[in-house]
Every structure is written in C-alpha cells, then in structure tokens.
Amino acid sequence: MVRGRVPSPIPFLPDETEQVLRPGRLAFYLTVATLCMVAYWYLGTPGPQLAADYERGFDAAVGHMAWAVAFYLVVPLLALVFARDSVSEAGLRVGDAAYGIKTFAVVTVIIVPIMFLSANDPLIQGTYPWPGAWPGQSPANLALWLAIYFPYFVAFEFFFRGFLIQAIRPQWGVGAAIWVQAFAATAVHFGKPLPETLAALPGSLLFGLMAVRARSIVWPALLHFVVGASTDVFSLYRQGQLFP
Numbered sequence: 001m002v003r004g005r006v007p008s009p010i011p012f013l014p015d016e017t018e019q020v021l022r023p024g025r026l027a028f029y030l031t032v033a034t035l036c037m038v039a040y041w042y043l044g045t046p047g048p049q050l051a052a053d054y055e056r057g058f059d060a061a062v063g064h065m066a067w068a069v070a071f072y073l074v075v076p077l078l079a080l081v082f083a084r085d086s087v088s089e090a091g092l093r094v095g096d097a098a099y100g101i102k103t104f105a106v107v108t109v110i111i112v113p114i115m116f117l118s119a120n121d122p123l124i125q126g127t128y129p130w131p132g133a134w135p136g137q138s139p140a141n142l143a144l145w146l147a148i149y150f151p152y153f154v155a156f157e158f159f160f161r162g163f164l165i166q167a168i169r170p171q172w173g174v175g176a177a178i179w180v181q182a183f184a185a186t187a188v189h190f191g192k193p194l195p196e197t198l199a200a201l202p203g204s205l206l207f208g209l210m211a212v213r214a215r216s217i218v219w220p221a222l223l224h225f226v227v228g229a230s231t232d233v234f235s236l237y238r239q240g241q242l243f244p
C-alpha cells in the first residue's frame with residue numbers, strides 16, 4: 001500500500017514538513033544536542049583556538065575539561081531526566097563487560113603503536129598535550145593531568161555514543177544513529193590537526209559500534225582515553241619533554 005503525501009501544516013513549505021518537528025522527543029533531543037555542540041565549540045574546544053595560535057597552558061586545559069563535562073555530560077543528563085528517559089539506556093552502565101574488555105584489549109594493541117608513529121607529526125606535537133609541556137615535567141604532573149583528562153572522554157563518549165544514539169535510534173534506527181553521531185563527532189574536530197580530523201570519522205564509527213554492541217559507553221570511553229593519553233605521552237617523548 002502506497003502512503004499518501006501528508007500536507008504541510010505551513011502552506012508555503014513543502015509537504016511532510018511536520019516530520020521535522022515530530023516526534024517531539026527527537027526534536028527536543030536534537031535541539032539540546034545542537035546547542036551543546038555549539039556552546040562547546042565556542043567555549044570549550046581547543047580546536048579553533050589552537051588553529052589561531054592559541055597558547056596552551058594548564059589553566060586553559062582545565063577549562064576545556066570543565067566545559068566538556070558541562071555540555072557533554074551534565075546538560076544531556078538533565079535533558080534525559082527532564083524527558084523522563086533512562087540514563088542507563090544512554091550507556092551509563094557496564095553493559096556487556098566480556099565483549100567490552102576483549103574489544104578494548106584487541107584495539108588497544110593495534111592503536112597504541114599507531115599513536116606512537118603519529119606523534120612524530122609536527123602538527124600533533126604542536127597541539128598535544130593541551131597544557132603544553134607541563135605534564136611532562138614530572139610523573140606526578142602527568143598523573144594529575146591524566147586524572148583531569150579522563151572525565152573529558154567519559155563526557156565525550158556519553159554525549160555522542162550514548163545520548164545522541166539513544167535519542168535517534170527509536171525513530172531513525174540504529175544504523176542512522178551511528179552515522180549521525182559519527183558525523184557530529186567528526187565536526188567537533190574541525191580546526192585540529194588534519195590527520196586527527198580525518199581519523200575522527202572511522203574512529204567515531206568504531207566507538208559507536210562498540211557502544212551499541214556493549215550497551216555501554218564505558219568501553220569506548222576507556223579506549224578513547226588510551227588514544228588521548230598515549231598521544232600526549234608520545235608527543236612529550238618525541239619532543240624530549242617527558243621527564244627531562
């Protein structure tokens with residue numbers, strides 16, 4: 001049976017325009033997600049700031065982390081609570097630990113050597129770590145920085161691989177949800193080193209698939225943290241700034 005065209009509720013717009021705003025739940029979540037991404041882009045992400053020769057430092061890096069937690073974790077959580085949706089269904093749970101641990105271990109073995117090689121790129125060295133040379137001054141500094149850095153990855157993964165997928169999949173399906181979050185996460189990397197930006201799309205697809213299969217954002221968050229931490233450590237090492 002062929003469905004008839006649904007007239008637009010607004011006369012001068014194309015038919016079926018009302019699908020943009022229905023269901024209301026999806027429109028609400030996508031609006032929240034867009035506002036969060038815009039807010040973090042202007043207030044928190046170091047991408048466009050570093051592209052403009054932004055001077056790195058500890059205080060600025062902590063500020064980036066704080067904005068990420070605010071817009072990628074706190075605001076989406078409040079949106080879920082407001083809409084009376086499940087927080088655990090958005091990935092804040094252990095999920096399938098056996099799958100998560102196995103996938104995390106296998107991908108880590110593959111990705112760490114790649115991070116070591118990529119840290120030789122001057123663009124990577126000029127961008128990471130976000131606090132500059134400070135983390136490499138002592139093991140205590142490095143441990144403190146990584147402890148501050150970790151919540152960023154939890155927030156990032158919750159927003160893209162948890163909140164966005166949970167918002168989209170009931171209406172558009174899991175495949176579309178994974179692709180939408182991957183494109184959105186890649187867009188956040190604009191202004192960062194080109195190799196990182198190009199790797200963001202396949203990496204985001206991998207993290208999205210992991211989150212859906214494991215029913216948790218814990219495992220992609222841990223893997224993403226390994227990517228970020230190894231990039232910082234190897235960048236410091238390549239520049240001779242790791243515990244000089």
